[in-house]
Amino acid sequence: MREYMRIAKAQTANQCPNHPAVNAARVQFVLCNFRLSFHPSSFTLHPFMIPPRVRFAPSPTGYLHVGGARTALFNWLYARSLGGQFILRIEDTDEARNTEAAMRAIFDGLRWLGLDWDEGPEAGGEYGPYFQSQRKSIYDTYLAKLEAAGRVYEDNGAIRFKFSRESVTIPDMICGDIKFAATEEPDMTIRRPDGGYIFHFVNVVDDIEMRVTHVIRGEDHISNTWKHIDLCRALGAEPPVYGHIPLILNPDGSKMSKRDEGASVAGYMDAGFLPAAVFNYLCLLGWTPRLPSEIITSEDAIQAFDISEIHHSNARFDMAKCTWLNQQHLRALTGHALVEQARPWLEKSGLQVGDPAYAARALESVKEKVSLAREFPGWTHFFFREDFPSEEEATTKLKANTQSQQLLYALGDALKNAPGWDEASLTQTINSVATEQKIKPGALMPLLRASLSGQMRGPDVKVMMGVLGRDRVISRISRVASTIAQS
């Protein structure tokens, strides 16, 4: 197998030397088909084989689960890396779950992550409708095929599909060959007495109808796959190629369900995660992009994606690493992008962003200290208002030193007459005050910090002074100095 891969890569590289990534991906695609359809001895390369059509088919449960999001992500990467189509189909045959809000959660989550679909709700496409609730007549037609083939029978008003009961070997793009012995499981119900169709049936029919070539889904479906293939063949269609990806578990190894930390994509939005970071983390859970850094963009992922490299074992969710990645991505933001990322959180805290250039400088002064965007207000609120609170610790610091008031007045006077407001001038000014007062320059810093921000941790003091500007700095210093006098 490895040898075929090597030859295939060499051949496609020759054909299209300008697009090595596309070629590597194409080879992968070819090989996945090859695994299914060809014996090694008859292996031939088909570099211009039709691009894959994959789909993400969630049920509108009211939220987008990270496991589902990662399934969508791997499907999307597969399509994007091979120039194929990514289809979104809503499996809403269970009418109780079929609400507009439940649907929105899925659309919003996917869009937030940047997983755009080529066909599906709000995108159109020639194989619609993309809601199973609107496809009943199609299912009726396919049921008739099964009836004609003598593969169904009625059971108390429900309709069951007669299994062929043969042992099968399923070539899985990720797990390799999976063998299933002939089963004694009861035949599968495909339609309820009320006429509603069951998941397994509609899922298979839609994949046939929508020309889906590759089904990439959660490992929880491995055991259902032989049934789907059986159904597919009974309908006279060639089954798609399957690939089963491992599940995401809680840190303790249990199954991740709705209320668990990190389970809902909306939770990441609410916590101030960057979509790029969550995208990045999901890539790393179950797949190792062979890139120099673990910090990657979606473009990197598309370039590097190789479905055969997806792992076979379940992975536990690690919020600490996801948060670290968010910090890494946050650091890469500058100017406008940084302001827009922080804006909702600042406004939610009642802060007016105002001049974007000023806001950008304020945010950049702390961005390396922030892990999640929602932490921005806590670090920068004093840049955006004069009536900021003074924390207990800062007040104590100012009052503990009997010289505080005198030092602040001296600083205020010196800063008023500082020759400039750049870092060098500020350093010079502060140093000369320190010399005058016979103390170390470092001793002035906490006083300045407390006076200017009301807290004992924050941006570099001189950077903070630079952003605030001379007028605000002097007025804050004198205000604090006089407050100390009153108390």
Place this chain on the structure above:
RNA sequence: GACCCCUUCGUCUAACGGUUAGGACACAUCCCUUUCACGGAUGCGAUACGAGUUCGAUUCUCGUAGGGGUCGCCA
């Protein structure tokens, strides 16, 4: 219970059958420093167990144990 998937540091993972079993996160210590971070350095820490094949096994085979999944008139 039957069937299927899986098993390397706490977590995510790397290692043509030959490596002092590598990296990232987390943790600890130190350096840098006005704070908090970033950055740098160091440390802690793993091949589930038992057989077999082999000169040699994390790697291949079998068994055991453990984890996960499927077996709906849910999706």
